[in-house]
Amino acid sequence: MYINNSNITLPDDNDTIVWKYLDLSKFLDMLLSRQLFMSRSDKFEDQYEGTFSEPTFEEIKKIAANNPKFLDYYKSHREKVVISSWHINEYESFAMWQIFTKNNEGLAIQSTIGRLKEALKPETRIEQYIGNVNYIDYKKEYIPFDDTFFPFLFKRKSFQYEREVRIISDVSLQNIPVNDGLKINVDLNQLIEKIYIHPKSENWYKKLVIELVSKLDLKIEIEKSDLESDILI
Template identity: 35%
Template sequence: MPHIQENFPEPDEDNPELWRYMSLAKFLSILHEDALYFPRLADLPDKFEGTLSEPTAEALRNEVRRCSGNDFPDALITLPEAVRQTSYVNCWHRNSGESMAMWNQYSKHPIAIKSTYTRLSESLGSVIEEKREARYPILNDPSETPIRISPVNYADYSTDPMERIEDVSQVTLYKRQPFRYENEIRAVILGESLELIDVDKSPSPTLHIGFEDDPDDLDNGENSQVRTPLTKSAIEDLNLRVEKGLYVAIDVETLIESVVLKPDTPMFVFEAVQAVVREMGFSEDMVRRSSIERDPVTTDYPET
């Protein structure tokens, strides 16, 4: 695989189909930019994204008290919020076909990209290095693609403990139970993979987060980089610029198996989308009508 998984599990089924429902403008942006947009986790509509469930938060507090009393560094207590503020995601719906529920959910979005887990992975794999010095400054180590692609877990945040949360990055893979219908797989860029440097100390707009540093060395003055829990208020106080989103270059033809227009799209709209796709240098054959429009089978004898 061209991406790295580390503690991020792969899907339990072999190469599942993935769908992304979107507006025509966002679809054309993908074709024009040859890139996918990864919004920051903290800026997604659901305010619970990247937060801990109540049992997990209480377990973390108890572990802090057990291990260190009141001497435990605040930076480590606030790591989940640091991940939330500095990680980026691109979300896909897993389904072996179109979903009428998703069409209804995104009723103003007339297009769905059909892809697969393997296509998404491979489309992201070969383009990071060549864009690194241009508009996509993502890697510390250009030999790796720091993008994990993994299914989302759904939990009751009032009662359910989060699994594998000793790896704090796992908060990027949790959502609340009411969103289970999304059946989501997401690509994740973790904050620890970004070079986030204090804008007052570097021409770069980004600050390295040393999650694995010895807490006793965080404030000894030996490292010129800022070491602080990146809560929202800390970001504002330090005058740090954390991007609202990142464009990540892709191979469009690898990513897209087909482009499906929503059911009952007028023919003139279908043909217009085909024409625009063709003008942008891609095959119009990738554009298809919804399979939901098919006529039902009847027992009528065919006319002779």
């Protein structure tokens, strides 16, 4: 269930295009389960995920000097926050294909901010929030900690190319096991506007994806990547 939070920023335009690049195995898991995987925040490759910048950490250490459990809470909290990452871009990104798909059998899901909000409505167990990631200098800039989500909506400036918007949930109060992450219920027809096939994939692969989507009775348009258009001389 998507919940609006006035403290979390998002593009004003619900038609803002977002993308998710993923391998075939993760795509198949999404289609067959009709669920979206959300990764546990401390399992991301970036070890700074869900941590604080240096100015913020200095302030937290002062508070924790008289209350050690205060710092322990933030350390353990990372294990109870789950995230699904999306990339804001009007067009496909060559860099995203390179980073997030390991071979020629990757796919890109195209959606919009509005579609993300609507697709989350079937999920009633967990509250989801959607917010922009802010890219800052962790040595100089301050991250507020008056909201438990805020450490997870900041990343280092070296990740600016990701242009990330996140679906984010805190499951601290639910008795839900979280190993590497958890799956949430979504309306796939609402979530996915188009599926783009990897630019280096062969025709048989596109036919396979089309057949799979059809057999699962999903009404989703499938395109070959725009990066694989014909060369005109």
